[in-house]
Amino acid sequence: MRVTGRISLRGRLLAIAMALLATGLAISSGVVVGMLRSHLVGRVDQQLRPLSLVLARVSADRLRPMILPEGSQAIQALTGGLDLVGDVYAAYLDARGAVRRVGGSAGSPPVLSGLDKASVARLGGEPFEVESADGRSSWRVIALPRAARPFPAGEDTPPPEPGSGVVIAASLDGVTSTVGRLAAVCALTGLGLLAMLTAGGWYAVRAGLAPLRRIEETAAAIAQGDLTRRVPETMPPGSEVGRLSAALNGMLVQIEEAFADREESQARMRRFVADVSHELRTPLFGIKGFSDLYRMGGLSGPDDVDMTMARIQSEAARLARLVEDLLLLARLDEGEAAPAMEPAPMDLRSLAADARHDLRALDPAREIRLTGVVAGTPPAGAPVLGDEARLRQVVANLVGNAVAHTPEGTPVRVGVGTRDGEALLVIEDEGPGLDETQAARVFDRFYRVDGSRTRDGGGGGAGLGLSIAQSITRAHGGRVELRTAPGRGAAFAIVLPLA
Numbered sequence: 001m002r003v004t005g006r007i008s009l010r011g012r013l014l015a016i017a018m019a020l021l022a023t024g025l026a027i028s029s030g031v032v033v034g035m036l037r038s039h040l041v042g043r044v045d046q047q048l049r050p051l052s053l054v055l056a057r058v059s060a061d062r063l064r065p066m067i068l069p070e071g072s073q074a075i076q077a078l079t080g081g082l083d084l085v086g087d088v089y090a091a092y093l094d095a096r097g098a099v100r101r102v103g104g105s106a107g108s109p110p111v112l113s114g115l116d117k118a119s120v121a122r123l124g125g126e127p128f129e130v131e132s133a134d135g136r137s138s139w140r141v142i143a144l145p146r147a148a149r150p151f152p153a154g155e156d157t158p159p160p161e162p163g164s165g166v167v168i169a170a171s172l173d174g175v176t177s178t179v180g181r182l183a184a185v186c187a188l189t190g191l192g193l194l195a196m197l198t199a200g201g202w203y204a205v206r207a208g209l210a211p212l213r214r215i216e217e218t219a220a221a222i223a224q225g226d227l228t229r230r231v232p233e234t235m236p237p238g239s240e241v242g243r244l245s246a247a248l249n250g251m252l253v254q255i256e257e258a259f260a261d262r263e264e265s266q267a268r269m270r271r272f273v274a275d276v277s278h279e280l281r282t283p284l285f286g287i288k289g290f291s292d293l294y295r296m297g298g299l300s301g302p303d304d305v306d307m308t309m310a311r312i313q314s315e316a317a318r319l320a321r322l323v324e325d326l327l328l329l330a331r332l333d334e335g336e337a338a339p340a341m342e343p344a345p346m347d348l349r350s351l352a353a354d355a356r357h358d359l360r361a362l363d364p365a366r367e368i369r370l371t372g373v374v375a376g377t378p379p380a381g382a383p384v385l386g387d388e389a390r391l392r393q394v395v396a397n398l399v400g401n402a403v404a405h406t407p408e409g410t411p412v413r414v415g416v417g418t419r420d421g422e423a424l425l426v427i428e429d430e431g432p433g434l435d436e437t438q439a440a441r442v443f444d445r446f447y448r449v450d451g452s453r454t455r456d457g458g459g460g461g462a463g464l465g466l467s468i469a470q471s472i473t474r475a476h477g478g479r480v481e482l483r484t485a486p487g488r489g490a491a492f493a494i495v496l497p498l499a
Contacts, residue, residue: 358396370415407431422498
């Protein structure tokens with residue numbers, strides 16, 4: 001396993017392909033060589049079988065002269081025209097089972113001396129193959145019993161002896177040599193083919209794995225922090241590598257967005273902690289300062305004590321409101337309903353009328369108009385299912401925002417009605433308005449348009465009002481929309497589902 005781990009994917013693929021190719025070549029060569037040998041041995045059998053039949057029908061008187069040394073010429077004459085046959089030996093068994101030399105090359109194979117009349121009768125003329133005593137050559141042997149009638153028929157010759165037989169054997173050296181040459185040719189051809197295919201396969205696999213190398217390089221660059229890198233989609237979209245590249249690029253987009261979201265979330269958290277720390281520190285330092293002044297005897301009379309306690313009470317109330325707002329936002333963020341939220345059927349017209357009265361109370365010099373959703377139309381009913389106390393808090397935040405961020409006497413319109421199957425309550429002013437950057441962040445927590453961190457006395461507060469308004473409205477299944485432009489005022493619309 002350790003060795004495999006050190007071999008590259010390209011090397012493993014090439015090794016597997018070459019191993020399969022070598023196995024295929026070996027099997028095919030073996031089949032070809034085996035079939036050729038079987039075919040050649042069959043041809044030897046076809047050449048030996050007529051010769052064995054001739055010898056089996058020759059009378060003993062005609063067969064005996066062939067025992068003499070010059071008798072081998074007869075056998076050679078009978079087999080001289082036969083291809084694939086090398087040395088040929090012939091012998092016959094007499095009635096006593098003794099093997100007598102008939103003819104052929106010098107040096108009879110040992111198999112001839114191991115046959116008797118019982119073996120001849122059992123074999124019945126089927127060719128078989130044996131090894132020589134020294135194991136260096138193979139022989140094809142046919143053994144037949146002597147024919148009952150001599151050949152040719154009609155001649156006046158004695159009948160064969162009872163129990164006698166004929167054995168003929170041919171060397172397979174020619175077959176072995178031919179098969180060996182073919183096997184050598186197949187082996188050399190296979191090795192050459194493997195060498196050429198290995199060289200060609202190396203470059204082919206290298207080119208085929210080039211897209212994977214590009215994916216590897218991209219992954220390495222991303223691991224080093226470059227989240228903008230993408231896999232080059234050079235392959236067709238329908239191919240495996242093309243689909244893999246597309247899937248990886250999609251995943252990389254999501255990873256980059258997730259990292260960006262995480263960075264943004266961490267930045268928002270840092271800003272949130274800093275803003276909360278500042279907002280909590282301001283009233284706490286005021287309370288601590290006044291209490292230290294009292295402890296050090298810096299208050300000369302009852303009036304100073306009363307004024308100091310009033311300031312402490314004011315800062316404590318401010319601190320309590322900030323903590324309550326933060327707790328409310330935390331609960332809404334977690335998907336929890338605001339405390340004591342009890343949705344019930346109501347009409348936004350009552351909230352619009354109260355908003356008009358609040359605006360007049362805060363700034364009597366302002367022109368306040370109560371209209372429908374579209375300016376110039378009469379107010380219309382807007383039935384919703386909501387918690388009236390929480391929705392009044394939303395309207396109060398929007399009213400305070402309009403008073404705090406517009407000059408005194410700026411006209412404000414309060415519109416109420418329905419549009420596209422939704423209930424709307426609009427608070428629109430004719431103040432300086434907001435640019436795109438300010439409008440994009442106006443619902444962020446602790447964000448104030450003027451960028452200051454001090455209480456402006458006009459209701460600016462800690463910058464949580466619009467964020468709370470948006471969260472409460474979303475808890476009711478609605479939203480707060482903003483339509484604004486520099487110099488053209490701002491219109492905040494509370495949009496809720498119709499009851």
